[in-house]
Amino acid sequence: MRLAVLILTLFSSLARASDSLSPLTREEISRGWLLAFDGESTFGWKWEGSLEVKDGNLIFGGTQKTEAFSTLKLTKAKAVLVFSLEGPGIPSLTVGGKQIKLVAHKGMQRLELEINPTGDSLEPIVELNVPAGSQIVFSKIACIPMGGISLFNGKDLNGWKPFRGEKYKSVYSVRPEGWLNVKNGPGDLQTDRKFDNFVLQLECFSKGKALNSGIFFRCIADQYQNGYEMQIHNGYKENDRTKPTDFGTGAIYRRIPVRKVVSNDFEWFAMTLVAEGRHLRTFVNGYPVVDWTDDRKPNDNPRQGSKTASGHISIQGHDPTTDLNFRNLRILELPKTKE
Incomplete structure (x- = not known):
């Protein structure tokens, strides 16, 4: 019996992300699951009343009335919630804009549902009263x-174009496995299409220690890497993942660092960017690392102010050491937001 428990525990640990930095399994990470609750903090929530984390649970309410919502907004999504109800009152629960009727129930309940399959609205994943x-x-x-489209076909660079010029040294190629490889730098591989509000998801493999790259977005046409940048850099200082090197993987470079470096070099990791107007959220291995609103004055140049207009997405070749693989690049366009 003890041997069976040991084997099950070992298998479970291997199925999860390295160092247990994300409570999601590797399969969930690769598929693109995101955590609205990271299992350890109230990061990504706004509330009035009482909200706390205890023993790995997110607890709303208590002695005072509590209203709360997740800052993560999505459309065309599937959600999973595991929860219990305590006390005589029945909370009001809204998931993706859909009111859920709750009933008194002992123990944990599991709720699975689709959010707005028509994609015509953008609502917080969870709202509570x-x-x-x-x-x-x-x-x-x-x-x-759900419902995103592929940005890379795994066969060629159709839909992408490298920024031309003698000083740009990056080589973009498709590996036999169907992965996009970026080697050398500097360089800039841009999408033909432009996007403004979207969910971008991808997987990346850094083939060297603390290599530098990034995903640029809302880029100005015909300009080199002139957009916001979601950073790729798995380095951290003093053996402390809360001290990222050069802002860290998932950061909005030069704007806000990640709160924790979740990913590792020499293994696949997943990245998600939710761009909703001025509000930008990023996830690494499904774990939320950035929740930032660009409150600068509007400007067509995102280096100088906030930009919500559409622009190209691009993959950075940073320097001669650059050597990274990318796969499963997909995007889901989101409705316009009111500024």
Whole structure:
């Protein structure tokens, strides 16, 4: 019996991301699942009343009335919530704009549902109104965007174009496995299409220690890497993942660093960018690392101010050491937002 438990525990640990930095399994990470609750903090939530994390659970309510919502907004998604109800009152729960009727139930409940399959609205993943004297306790709140389109066909660079010029040295090629390889630098591989509000998801493999690259977005046409940048750099200082080197993987470079370096070199890691107007959220291996609103004055140049207009997406070749693989690049366009 003990041997069976040991084997099950070992298998479970191997299925999860390295160092248990994400509570999602490798399969969930590769598919694009995102955590609205990271299992350890209130990051990504706004509330009035009482919200706390205890024993790996996110607890809303208590002695005072509590209203809360997730800052993650999606459309065309699937959500999974695992929760229990405590106290006499029944909370009001809205998932992706859909009111959920809750009933008293002992123990944990599991809720799975699709969010706005028509894609015509953009709502918080979860909104809550908990009466005083009651609680709703979540052990899991996760979601996966649905209905995105592929940005890379795994065969050639159709839909992409490298920025031309003698000083640009990057080589962009398609490996036999169907991966996009970026080697050498500097360089800039841009999408033909432009995007403004979207969910961008991809997987990356850094073939060297603390290599530097990035995903630029809302880029100005015919200009070299002139857009926001979602950073790729798995380095961190003093053996402390909360001290990223050069802003860290998932950062909005030169704007806000990640709160933790979740990914590792020499293994595949997933990245997600949710660009909703001025509000930008990023996830690495499904774990939320950035929740930032660009409050600068509007400007057509994102280096000088906030830009919500559409622009190209591009992959950076940073320098001669650059050597990274990319796969499963996909994008889901989101509705326009009011500024």
